[in-house]
Amino acid sequence: MAMVDISDKPEIFREATVTGTIKLKPETIQLIKGGNIAKGDPLHTAKIAGILAAKKTSTLIPLCHPLPLTNVKIETKILDKSTVQVTATVKTKAQTGVEMDALTATTVSLLTIWDMVKQYEKDYEGQYPSTKIENVRVVRKVKESNRGKAFENERKHKETQG
Amino acid sequence: MAMVDISDKPEIFREATVTGTIKLKPETIQLIKGGNIAKGDPLHTAKIAGILAAKKTSTLIPLCHPLPLTNVKIETKILDKSTVQVTATVKTKAQTGVEMDALTATTVSLLTIWDMVKQYEKDYEGQYPSTKIENVRVVRKVKESNRGKAFENERKHKETQG
Amino acid sequence: MAMVDISDKPEIFREATVTGTIKLKPETIQLIKGGNIAKGDPLHTAKIAGILAAKKTSTLIPLCHPLPLTNVKIETKILDKSTVQVTATVKTKAQTGVEMDALTATTVSLLTIWDMVKQYEKDYEGQYPSTKIENVRVVRKVKESNRGKAFENERKHKETQG
Amino acid sequence: MAMVDISDKPEIFREATVTGTIKLKPETIQLIKGGNIAKGDPLHTAKIAGILAAKKTSTLIPLCHPLPLTNVKIETKILDKSTVQVTATVKTKAQTGVEMDALTATTVSLLTIWDMVKQYEKDYEGQYPSTKIENVRVVRKVKESNRGKAFENERKHKETQG
Amino acid sequence: MAMVDISDKPEIFREATVTGTIKLKPETIQLIKGGNIAKGDPLHTAKIAGILAAKKTSTLIPLCHPLPLTNVKIETKILDKSTVQVTATVKTKAQTGVEMDALTATTVSLLTIWDMVKQYEKDYEGQYPSTKIENVRVVRKVKESNRGKAFENERKHKETQG
Amino acid sequence: MAMVDISDKPEIFREATVTGTIKLKPETIQLIKGGNIAKGDPLHTAKIAGILAAKKTSTLIPLCHPLPLTNVKIETKILDKSTVQVTATVKTKAQTGVEMDALTATTVSLLTIWDMVKQYEKDYEGQYPSTKIENVRVVRKVKESNRGKAFENERKHKETQG
Numbered sequence: 001m002a003m004v005d006i007s008d009k010p011e012i013f014r015e016a017t018v019t020g021t022i023k024l025k026p027e028t029i030q031l032i033k034g035g036n037i038a039k040g041d042p043l044h045t046a047k048i049a050g051i052l053a054a055k056k057t058s059t060l061i062p063l064c065h066p067l068p069l070t071n072v073k074i075e076t077k078i079l080d081k082s083t084v085q086v087t088a089t090v091k092t093k094a095q096t097g098v099e100m101d102a103l104t105a106t107t108v109s110l111l112t113i114w115d116m117v118k119q120y121e122k123d124y125e126g127q128y129p130s131t132k133i134e135n136v137r138v139v140r141k142v143k144e145s146n147r148g149k150a151f152e153n154e155r156k157h158k159e160t161q162g
Numbered sequence: 163m164a165m166v167d168i169s170d171k172p173e174i175f176r177e178a179t180v181t182g183t184i185k186l187k188p189e190t191i192q193l194i195k196g197g198n199i200a201k202g203d204p205l206h207t208a209k210i211a212g213i214l215a216a217k218k219t220s221t222l223i224p225l226c227h228p229l230p231l232t233n234v235k236i237e238t239k240i241l242d243k244s245t246v247q248v249t250a251t252v253k254t255k256a257q258t259g260v261e262m263d264a265l266t267a268t269t270v271s272l273l274t275i276w277d278m279v280k281q282y283e284k285d286y287e288g289q290y291p292s293t294k295i296e297n298v299r300v301v302r303k304v305k306e307s308n309r310g311k312a313f314e315n316e317r318k319h320k321e322t323q324g
Numbered sequence: 325m326a327m328v329d330i331s332d333k334p335e336i337f338r339e340a341t342v343t344g345t346i347k348l349k350p351e352t353i354q355l356i357k358g359g360n361i362a363k364g365d366p367l368h369t370a371k372i373a374g375i376l377a378a379k380k381t382s383t384l385i386p387l388c389h390p391l392p393l394t395n396v397k398i399e400t401k402i403l404d405k406s407t408v409q410v411t412a413t414v415k416t417k418a419q420t421g422v423e424m425d426a427l428t429a430t431t432v433s434l435l436t437i438w439d440m441v442k443q444y445e446k447d448y449e450g451q452y453p454s455t456k457i458e459n460v461r462v463v464r465k466v467k468e469s470n471r472g473k474a475f476e477n478e479r480k481h482k483e484t485q486g
Numbered sequence: 487m488a489m490v491d492i493s494d495k496p497e498i499f500r501e502a503t504v505t506g507t508i509k510l511k512p513e514t515i516q517l518i519k520g521g522n523i524a525k526g527d528p529l530h531t532a533k534i535a536g537i538l539a540a541k542k543t544s545t546l547i548p549l550c551h552p553l554p555l556t557n558v559k560i561e562t563k564i565l566d567k568s569t570v571q572v573t574a575t576v577k578t579k580a581q582t583g584v585e586m587d588a589l590t591a592t593t594v595s596l597l598t599i600w601d602m603v604k605q606y607e608k609d610y611e612g613q614y615p616s617t618k619i620e621n622v623r624v625v626r627k628v629k630e631s632n633r634g635k636a637f638e639n640e641r642k643h644k645e646t647q648g
Numbered sequence: 649m650a651m652v653d654i655s656d657k658p659e660i661f662r663e664a665t666v667t668g669t670i671k672l673k674p675e676t677i678q679l680i681k682g683g684n685i686a687k688g689d690p691l692h693t694a695k696i697a698g699i700l701a702a703k704k705t706s707t708l709i710p711l712c713h714p715l716p717l718t719n720v721k722i723e724t725k726i727l728d729k730s731t732v733q734v735t736a737t738v739k740t741k742a743q744t745g746v747e748m749d750a751l752t753a754t755t756v757s758l759l760t761i762w763d764m765v766k767q768y769e770k771d772y773e774g775q776y777p778s779t780k781i782e783n784v785r786v787v788r789k790v791k792e793s794n795r796g797k798a799f800e801n802e803r804k805h806k807e808t809q810g
Numbered sequence: 811m812a813m814v815d816i817s818d819k820p821e822i823f824r825e826a827t828v829t830g831t832i833k834l835k836p837e838t839i840q841l842i843k844g845g846n847i848a849k850g851d852p853l854h855t856a857k858i859a860g861i862l863a864a865k866k867t868s869t870l871i872p873l874c875h876p877l878p879l880t881n882v883k884i885e886t887k888i889l890d891k892s893t894v895q896v897t898a899t900v901k902t903k904a905q906t907g908v909e910m911d912a913l914t915a916t917t918v919s920l921l922t923i924w925d926m927v928k929q930y931e932k933d934y935e936g937q938y939p940s941t942k943i944e945n946v947r948v949v950r951k952v953k954e955s956n957r958g959k960a961f962e963n964e965r966k967h968k969e970t971q972g
């Protein structure tokens with residue numbers, strides 16, 4: 001068993017953007033909007049947790065290479081009355097891509113939001129009837145040789161996704 | 163800002179079960195079934211990564227407590243021609259629940275599956291047109307005082323989910 | 325060489341509070357107060373970093389025991405025109421004290437503040453003429469058998485410190 | 487796949503002792519004895535690395551449980567003109583044994599000795615013709631219910647091993 | 649005390665191969681061969697643990713440099729009726745060698761095998777009368793300037809080792 | 811929220827030196843000088859802990875970049891009858907500076923000294939009336955383009971500090 005051998009690949013600019021969402025109760029979203037979550041700001045906390053997680057990717061995903069990340073950026077957005085979206089963008093100059101790093105950042109951000117609002121999402125039996133992480137996907141990958149194409153691809157993607 | 167103070171809560175048996183799915187190409191699922199993934203068995207690798215991740219939960223999610231996990235179990239199942247499901251069950255005897263640990267185990271398992279089959283999921287431009295992590299949710303939580311209820315609740319859940 | 329053998333000590337309630345300060349330029353403090361730090365809110369970020377660090381104490385300080393922390397709380401306060409204070413309180417029920425955990429939380433919080441405001445503290449040569457971490461000390465330790473005394477001690481301490 | 491479920495086992499005193507050796511050149515052993523290793527004292531450094539490693543066991547060995555270690559002790563001994571022995575003893579009060587923790591401590595200590603004396607062990611081609619880690623084994627395990635027996639067993643072992 | 653200063657060394661291709669063995673009972677080896685180990689496949693699990701460990705080398709061995717590993721490969725082989733061999737090969741392009749990384753990968757793989765078959769190796773008193781890790785050594789190191797020589801050296805080594 | 815984007819910055823030589831002090835009782839300093847600290851040599855232990863910590867900087871400080879450190883050096887000095895000073899120097903060839911890494915190394919070294927001498931610093935109530943970490947600051951930063959200036963700056967600094 002082996003990590004893919006990238007010894008002979010050139011170090012080029014790489015970028016990956018990932019999004020994912022968490023479904024919460026409308027009441028919880030209102031509390032977030034109002035700054036009323038008891039444990040603290042869930043979106044800011046989620047961003048920090050996501051950035052830290054990106055840097056741990058190769059210790060979490062067995063066959064990932066350790067990469068010298070040059071940028072990790074996490075954004076959150078309340079999409080509608082019951083959905084928060086996380087978007088993570090990761091950059092490096094390396095011999096392999098950073099989509100796993102952006103995926104790790106996104107999912108740990110989403111998990112952190114969950115943790116921050118746990119008490120509002122549980123029902124009287126301690127169960128989570130509606131909380132859900134969904135739609136975690138790679139929006140786009142870029143590498144030095146195809147930056148133009150990737151941007152075009154992204155535009156098309158946005159058009160078809162509405 | 164603070165982790166919730168659990169100093170005065172009793173140490174009781176806790177259990178949480180989480181599931182989530184990853185959407186893959188039918189061709190990739192066939193390769194998994196046939197044992198033909200070049201990087202190695204993605205399901206076995208995912209289970210190990212998930213178990214290790216459960217033990218790192220409190221270092222990934224800022225306000226999670228470090229808990230003495232007494233059991234972590236990960237199962238994988240090919241649900242249909244384009245879906246793999248991961249189920250993680252975590253147990254402890256502690257002052258707070260383990261749903262975040264089971265959620266972390268599940269998502270890291272799903273990310274590991276993604277990483278193991280990356281090469282088959284990418285299109286000719288290096289993009290992932292269809293790969294997606296979905297439906298990550300807490301199936302049930304149990305604590306000592308409500309084991310009976312939780313099991314009943316779980317049965318109902320199964321009936322309504324089909 | 326050995327970690328102190330605590331096998332035969334009773335598990336009792338333990339608490340430790342640590343404070344420390346960072347000296348910053350008055351202009352930087354103004355930027356913090358106005359919410360104008362380009363990298364994001366340094367005080368919130370510092371609190372999260374400190375809480376996470378408390379949970380890593382035994383992997384950073386060679387002879388520290390791994391302890392099941394039941395509470396970690398970090399507070400920040402702008403003391404005067406050039407000083408930010410961090411206070412960390414850590415609790416556990418264990419066989420040894422948690423002052424090292426509170427010290428680790430405090431110093432990593434202070435380092436994080438430094439990192440967040442780096443660009444405003446550097447002079448034109450890239451040096452830090454005035455930034456400084458100071459006065460990191462254990463304000464009080466409590467254990468189950470001496471809670472009363474410790475509180476009294478704390479009162480006296482406050483009186484003599486003004 | 488799962489960590490063994492220890493949820494219903496009692497928390498009892500556990501102890502494990504592990505030894506292992508590293509074969510070095512006689513010249514290297516002389517340098518160690520004389521305090522002349524350029525990188526610093528290899529035996530002291532090895533002890534610290536071993537103690538830290540014991541606390542990371544459950545993050546290194548996939549199915550190991552995280553345990554609240556109450557004591558880790560590392561000793562080193564120059565056995566003969568080309569052999570250094572490391573002995574690690576680990577204690578806990580937990581639901582499962584600590585032999586993996588003592589094994590991890592011992593091997594990381596031995597690896598650290600190797601790293602500290604690398605330059606003296608390499609030949610002119612940069613190869614290690616004689617350096618070797620050997621004979622890593624569990625000398626004895628103790629649990630509360632069989633302390634007497636274990637000690638007796640240990641005595642017998644010593645007699646037969648000379 | 650210091651990590652060796654490699655600031656002025658050139659970044660060149662580096663490779664190291666390490667082997668080591670674990671002595672198990674013949675019955676345990678039979679169980680491995682038959683796929684009958686209760687905790688799961690020990691050899692596959694060992695490979696994953698070894699790959700992950702290689703990436704943690706500089707956090708385990710105090711004076712090791714963090715290196716951008718471009719390849720980690722672990723192979724296992726049942727050598728005879730009571731011996732399993734692990735071989736780890738690690739590659740990088742860096743200013744210093746990767747033998748410590750390959751040694752760490754090998755020993756953590758061997759420890760993982762031990763952990764996976766613990767129950768079959770223990771006697772009725774919970775002791776390990778015969779389990780042993782042995783013969784952990786660097787088979788060869790390569791760097792860009794001496795690839796030819798190293799390969800030749802390896803051939804000779806194989807001839808003399810039979 | 812984001813780590814600063816350093817993707818387009820050149821990789822150049824970087825160096826940072828940080829100092830800090832810990833205030834101890836004169837009796838404790840005497841014990842250190844005499845090699846009489848029960849837990850082992852605090853200064854050697856502190857150096858090792860500091861070097862290891864430097865390599866964990868980007869996992870402790872949320873917005874720090876992971877950097878390929880080429881040198882970490884820690885020195886300790888008993889400054890006067892109640893003060894120990896730690897000095898950490900860190901080097902890299904990277905797109906951003908290493909002052910946070912040197913600050914992390916210094917503070918973890920100082921915390922380790924505290925931990926090693928805890929028992930001598932506590933009063934009869936378990937409090938620390940005089941122990942204190944102080945004066946943690948960046949003595950100098952160097953980058954390739956301004957090595958000359960930085961050295962000059964350092965000389966001036968020494969003159970003014972006495």
